[in-house]
Amino acid sequence: MNREIVETSKMGGDYELALLMVPPWDIEKPPLNIAFLAEFMRAHGHKVWVKDLNISFYNEVHSRRWSVQRGQKSVKRLDMLWEMMSQNWIDPVQMTDVFFEHASDEIEREVNEILDTGARxxxxxxxxxxxxxxxxxxxxIRERDPERIVIFGGPEVSADQRTGKMHELDADALVIGEGEHTLLEFLKANANRRKGELEPVAGSVVRLEGNDFTPYEPRPLIADLDSLPWPTYSDFDVFSxxxxxxxxRLPFLSSRGCIGKCSFCMDHYIxxxxxxxxxxxxxxxxxxHIERYKVFDFSFNDLLCNGNPKALERLAKKIIDENLRINWWSYAMIHKGMTYELFKTLRRSGCVNIDFGMEAASNKVLK
Structure with a gap:
C-alpha cells in the first residue's frame, strides 16, 4: 500500500495559524474539522500549520503502563484512555493528569514545535x-509566550456558549458554530492588534479581564456548502x-446540520x-481521495445523512454512476422518505451500515 507523504505542515517558522487536535479523540481516522478549516484558510492566502497531536501521542505512548482502580476495574495501559467506555468511568481531570504525567516529554516537545512554527x-x-x-x-503555550493567541473552536465551545459555561474554557478567543468564515475574519480583524486589544467578529467572542467574554453575535450559517474547499488530508499520514x-478509512461530510430541534440535543445549536x-x-x-490515497472506505460523519432523502438518493446514484466501488456508513433518523427502493439504492452505492437514532419511544418525551 502506498503511503502518502505529508508535505504541507513542514516547519518553516513563518506560519500565521496553527490548527491542533488534542487527545483523547478518534484514532481511526484524521480529524475532519481542522482539515476543512486548513484548506479554507489556505484558499484565502493564509499559511497554516496543522498537527493531529491526538494520533501522535497515541502512537508514541499508548503501550505505556498505568493503573488506576475503581471498584473492580483497572486500567493497565495508556491506550485505555482513548476508549469510550473507559472515559465513562475515569474522571476527565484525572485522565488529563495521567496524560501529562506519562507523556510529559512528548508534550514538552510538541509545545516547542508549536512555538517554533511562529504562528501567532x-x-x-x-x-x-x-x-x-x-x-x-x-x-x-501562554506561559512560554504570552503574546500567542489561543483560539478554541468545536462542539464543546458551542455547547458551553449555549449553557453559560464559556468561563471554563481557558482560551483568549472562542469561535462558536461553523468556523470557516469566522476564523478568516477574526485573523483579518486582529492581524495588527496586540493581545489585550483583540476585537471579536460575528461568530466569535474575546476574553475580557477575568473569566468574562465579550457579547456573542451569531453568524449566519454557510448556505452553499459547495463553496467550501473540501479537505485533502495532505497534513496527515492517513495510514498512521x-x-x-x-x-x-477517511471521514467525509455530505451535509451539515439537522432537521430536528430536539430539546434534549445540543446538535441543533452547534x-x-x-x-x-x-x-x-x-x-x-x-x-x-480514492485516487490519491487508494482508500475506499469512508465514514460519512453527517449528523444525519437522510435529512433530505431525495438528495441522499441523488448522491447514491451519482456514486453508482461513477462506479466508485466504495464502502460507506453513516447516521440517520427514522424518516418516512426512507423507502425500500432507497435502501436498495444505498446498498448498491456501497452503504454497509446506517445507525438510526431512535431518540425516544415515548411520544410524551418526544414532545
Missing part, C-alpha cells in the same frame, strides 16, 4: 472528551491511524439547520 494564532479543536487537555495545553480490523452538498461536489471529493 493557535486554534485548538475542543470536544467534551479533550477539553481539560486543551485547557492545560493552552496555559503551557488505527481502524483495525478494518482497512484504512450545527444549525440541515444543508447538503451537491452530488457532483461530493463525488469529486470522494474520487480525489
Amino acid at each position: 494564532f493557535i486554534g485548538i479543536s475542543v470536544h467534551y472528551r479533550n477539553v481539560f487537555f486543551a485547557n492545560r495545553l493552552a496555559r503551557m 491511524y488505527h481502524p483495525e480490523p478494518m482497512p484504512p 450545527a444549525g439547520r440541515f444543508r447538503h452538498r451537491s452530488p457532483e461536489n461530493a463525488v469529486a471529493e470522494l474520487k480525489h
Whole structure:
C-alpha cells in the first residue's frame, strides 16, 4: 500500500495559524474539522500549520503502563484512555493528569514545535472528551509566550456558549458554530492588534479581564456548502491511524446540520439547520481521495445523512454512476422518505451500515 507523504505542515517558522487536535479523540481516522478549516484558510492566502497531536501521542505512548482502580476495574495501559467506555468511568481531570504525567516529554516537545512554527494564532479543536487537555495545553503555550493567541473552536465551545459555561474554557478567543468564515475574519480583524486589544467578529467572542467574554453575535450559517474547499488530508499520514480490523478509512461530510430541534440535543445549536452538498461536489471529493490515497472506505460523519432523502438518493446514484466501488456508513433518523427502493439504492452505492437514532419511544418525551 502506498503511503502518502505529508508535505504541507513542514516547519518553516513563518506560519500565521496553527490548527491542533488534542487527545483523547478518534484514532481511526484524521480529524475532519481542522482539515476543512486548513484548506479554507489556505484558499484565502493564509499559511497554516496543522498537527493531529491526538494520533501522535497515541502512537508514541499508548503501550505505556498505568493503573488506576475503581471498584473492580483497572486500567493497565495508556491506550485505555482513548476508549469510550473507559472515559465513562475515569474522571476527565484525572485522565488529563495521567496524560501529562506519562507523556510529559512528548508534550514538552510538541509545545516547542508549536512555538517554533511562529504562528501567532493557535486554534485548538475542543470536544467534551479533550477539553481539560486543551485547557492545560493552552496555559503551557501562554506561559512560554504570552503574546500567542489561543483560539478554541468545536462542539464543546458551542455547547458551553449555549449553557453559560464559556468561563471554563481557558482560551483568549472562542469561535462558536461553523468556523470557516469566522476564523478568516477574526485573523483579518486582529492581524495588527496586540493581545489585550483583540476585537471579536460575528461568530466569535474575546476574553475580557477575568473569566468574562465579550457579547456573542451569531453568524449566519454557510448556505452553499459547495463553496467550501473540501479537505485533502495532505497534513496527515492517513495510514498512521488505527481502524483495525478494518482497512484504512477517511471521514467525509455530505451535509451539515439537522432537521430536528430536539430539546434534549445540543446538535441543533452547534450545527444549525440541515444543508447538503451537491452530488457532483461530493463525488469529486470522494474520487480525489480514492485516487490519491487508494482508500475506499469512508465514514460519512453527517449528523444525519437522510435529512433530505431525495438528495441522499441523488448522491447514491451519482456514486453508482461513477462506479466508485466504495464502502460507506453513516447516521440517520427514522424518516418516512426512507423507502425500500432507497435502501436498495444505498446498498448498491456501497452503504454497509446506517445507525438510526431512535431518540425516544415515548411520544410524551418526544414532545
